[in-house]
Amino acid sequence: MDELDGRLLALLHDEPRVGVLEASRRLGVARGTVQARLDRLEARGVVTGWGPELDPAALGHPVTAFLSLEIRQAASGSGAEHGGHDAVAAHLATIPEVLEAHTTTGAGDLLVRVVARSNTDLQRVIDAVVASDAVVRCSTTIALATQVPYRTLPLAMAAGRSSGPAAGR
Template sequence: MDELDRNILGLLGADARMSVATLARRLKVARSTIQARLERLETSGIIAGYTLKLGESAKQGRLRASVLLSIEPRAQAGVLQRLKSISEVEKVFTTSGRFDLLMQIACANTQVLDQVLDQIGQMTGVKSSESLIHLSTRIDRAV
């Protein structure tokens, strides 16, 4: 990846709907150059897809929480398989430190969150959990 590739990714990160012609104009290169670069970035897996990013008004009414899980040794595969079946679980990350997994959960309300946390806590292999409810987003640079 060179500077042009990084500039393309930066512009698309801000607006994934930007046309090839607009990208070419802003970056002062030929349209065919942008098209070739996009195809290479897609083929190599650097660009995995194009999506939309919801604004805060669309996220209203969704309660978000981060949940830290400690799990039994060698239980991770089974726990992850069961977490996949819970629609409120948006993301799961492996971590270093005293917790094994970090999850991002989104629920309609506190009652649903409570049910989801109970469901996770009862899973075979889960030793303990700690939940952090998201109050407001102060910085969001995620692409």
């Protein structure tokens, strides 16, 4: 990452539909430079997708909650269906309201972000999550407001500033 990569990512963040030619014009570099930078950022896994960002609230799911799950650990040599992270992850992947799940340290084994249509509907989502025999306990925290939404651009901009103009060459 360098300063040009950061400027390119900022432009794409602000205007995701801008084309390579227009990006090159706005950044003052050749079209081939922009395309090569994008290809490199994708190959390195910095850019992971080009799809639209969706708002769960606009899709009718304004309630966000975080579930901390304690899971039954798979016994050595036993099938994954009896417990463990993989079994629970496979189960969670079948529930549309599960937006993400992360293995964690501490009291819980998995932290799961879910959405629901209402607080009453949240109970249905939680019931679906804990329907797995591998889930031993669930603790729920309802988000009241989003103070800082999920973001990565500030991180990319800081990486571009810290690595200098010779980065990636």
